Amino acid sequence: MSEEQLRGRQAPGQPAVDDEERLAALDDLDEIEPGPEGFAAAVQEITSAHAELLARLAQ
Structure with a gap:
């Protein structure tokens, strides 16, 4: 894969929600x-x- 193709796959900037917050959201889910x-329900x-x-x- 060319460098240009790889560059196109990179997300611009920092994500709006960090990984720790995402993991915490998963912990909030009830057991199935x-x-x-x-x-x-799950x-x-x-x-x-x-x-x-x-x-x-979206905000």
């Missing part, structure tokens, strides 16, 4: 209960957290 209902929780992060980034 076995079964379809637990999985659906997916809902993750998508809600993702939507909140997107809203923060």
